[in-house]
Every structure is written in C-alpha cells, then in structure tokens.
Amino acid sequence: MRAAGMLVYSILKRVESMVADGVTTMDLEVEAERMMRDAGARPAFKNYYVPAVGQRYKYVLCTSVNDEIVHGPPSAKRVLKTGDIVSVDTGVELNGWYGDSAITIPVGEVAPQIRRLLDVTKEALELAIDQTRAGNRLFDICGAVERHVTANGFGIVREFVGHGIGSQLHEEPQVPNYVDRKNENPRLKEGMVLALEPMVNAGSPESHNKADRWTACSKDGSWSAHFEHCVAITADGPWVLTRP
Numbered sequence: 001m002r003a004a005g006m007l008v009y010s011i012l013k014r015v016e017s018m019v020a021d022g023v024t025t026m027d028l029e030v031e032a033e034r035m036m037r038d039a040g041a042r043p044a045f046k047n048y049y050v051p052a053v054g055q056r057y058k059y060v061l062c063t064s065v066n067d068e069i070v071h072g073p074p075s076a077k078r079v080l081k082t083g084d085i086v087s088v089d090t091g092v093e094l095n096g097w098y099g100d101s102a103i104t105i106p107v108g109e110v111a112p113q114i115r116r117l118l119d120v121t122k123e124a125l126e127l128a129i130d131q132t133r134a135g136n137r138l139f140d141i142c143g144a145v146e147r148h149v150t151a152n153g154f155g156i157v158r159e160f161v162g163h164g165i166g167s168q169l170h171e172e173p174q175v176p177n178y179v180d181r182k183n184e185n186p187r188l189k190e191g192m193v194l195a196l197e198p199m200v201n202a203g204s205p206e207s208h209n210k211a212d213r214w215t216a217c218s219k220d221g222s223w224s225a226h227f228e229h230c231v232a233i234t235a236d237g238p239w240v241l242t243r244p
C-alpha cells in the first residue's frame with residue numbers, strides 16, 4: 001500500500017506542476033494515465049462502477065473545478081484559468097493494493113476567501129490524521145474535521161465520505177466528515193488503513209448533481225475544496241501512505 005500511495009503522490013505532484021492558465025483537465029488526465037501505465041499500475045477509478053450513478057466511471061482522474069465538489073470528469077473543453085481551483089482526485093491499484101489521494105490546486109492567485117477555504121480544509125485533514133491512532137474511535141476523526149470546519153464557518157459536505165481502503169478501493173468503515181450518531185463508532189486498531197477526505201464548501205453544505213449525473217456541485221454555487229490521504233494505523237502512530 002505504501003508503493004501504491006507513493007505512486008499516487010508522484011502523479012498528484014506532476015499534475016500540480018502542470019496546472020496553469022490555459023491547461024485543460026483532459027491534459028492532466030492524459031499525463032496521469034501515462035504515469036500509471038509506465039508504473040505498471042491499474043487506474044482504480046477507470047471503469048469503477050458507481051451504483052448511485054448506475055454507470056462505470058470513464059477516467060483515471062476526477063477533476064472538480066470551483067463550485068464542483070467531487071467526481072468531475074476530465075474534459076478537453078474544460079480550460080483552467082487564473083483564479084480557479086481544481087480538485088484532482090486519483091487512485092491506483094498496484095500489485096493488488098490500493099492508494100487514493102486528492103488535492104485542491106489553485107490556478108495562480110485565488111481570492112483570499114478561497115485561499116482560506118483551501119487552508120482550512122487541509123488543516124481539517126491534518127487534524128483528522130492526528131486522530132488516526134490505535135485506541136481512539138472513529139468519531140475522534142470525524143469530530144476533529146467537524147469542529148475545525150464549523151469553527152471557520154464553512155459547510156461540511158455530507159453526501160460523500162471517506163472510507164477504509166486496502167485490497168479494495170472502498171472498504172469498511174465509512175468515514176464521514178462529521179459525527180454521525182446513527183453510525184457505529186468502532187475502536188481504531190493497528191493495521192487499519194483509512195482514506196480520510198474532507199470535502200468543504202465555502203457556503204452552504206448542500207450539493208446536487210449536474211446534468212452529466214457524475215459531477216457533484218454545491219447548490220448555492222459556492223466553491224468547494226477536497227483533500228484526501230490514506231493513513232495507516234501503526235504502533236508508532238499514524239503513517240500517511242500517500243506522501244513522503
């Protein structure tokens with residue numbers, strides 16, 4: 001899983017370096033797919049069946065721009081411009097093990113409130129990572145994200161959640177970005193790996209799907225940030241598999 005995680009990291013780094021005014025989200029897709037093939041990995045998202053949509057996803061990246069929250073399909077018509085933000089989410093399967101990570105990349109200078117949205121979402125992920133320890137419970141992770149985002153006045157997306165990960169892309173348990181008392185609150189154990197992925201709207205947390213049925217965007221048009229890492233629980237504490 002470390003090898004899969006580091007491949008995902010290197011792809012996101014490369015994509016980040018490509019993002020600029022005039023680049024299309026399809027440019028990013030093509031480069032990411034090439035890197036996966038070169039590494040002998042299988043794209044985890046391409047052909048992944050999503051029951052809520054009733055279709056297989058067709059790309060190796062999700063590229064969600066501005067008010068888009070997640071699952072934006074790359075397109076040669078989607079030209080990034082200065083001031084935009086683009087969430088790039090990707091996953092690979094390498095030797096039977098999965099890695100999954102996302103970053104939200106600013107295109108040049110972005111508005112101060114949007115810079116703050118990116119910072120708060122990233123901080124929420126770091127606080128969640130720090131709770132990913134043996135002996136803690138799932139709600140310690142969920143609560144850490146919820147407290148930080150709420151304290152900063154942003155909206156936590158509820159329709160999409162983090163997840164266990166390993167020999168499948170999505171394993172138990174689901175990891176909401178808020179304390180959901182209807183769910184179980186399992187004890188965290190050494191050897192578990194969780195994909196933590198706060199999705200945060202600058203305004204209202206509500207989302208709806210675009211006509212393409214894949215892209216989730218904010219209902220009020222406010223912009224949205226998404227950061228994700230895979231975190232292994234070790235005897236020495238959290239080990240983030242998707243960064244050095």
Ligand code: MF3
Pocket residue numbers: 044045046048050057062071089090091100163195197
């Ligand atoms: N990145 C999503 C996740 O973390 C999965 C992508 S869904 C797909 O769960 F349709 F793109 F495959």
Ligand code: CO
Pocket residue numbers: 100101162163195197228
């Ligand atoms: Co994920």
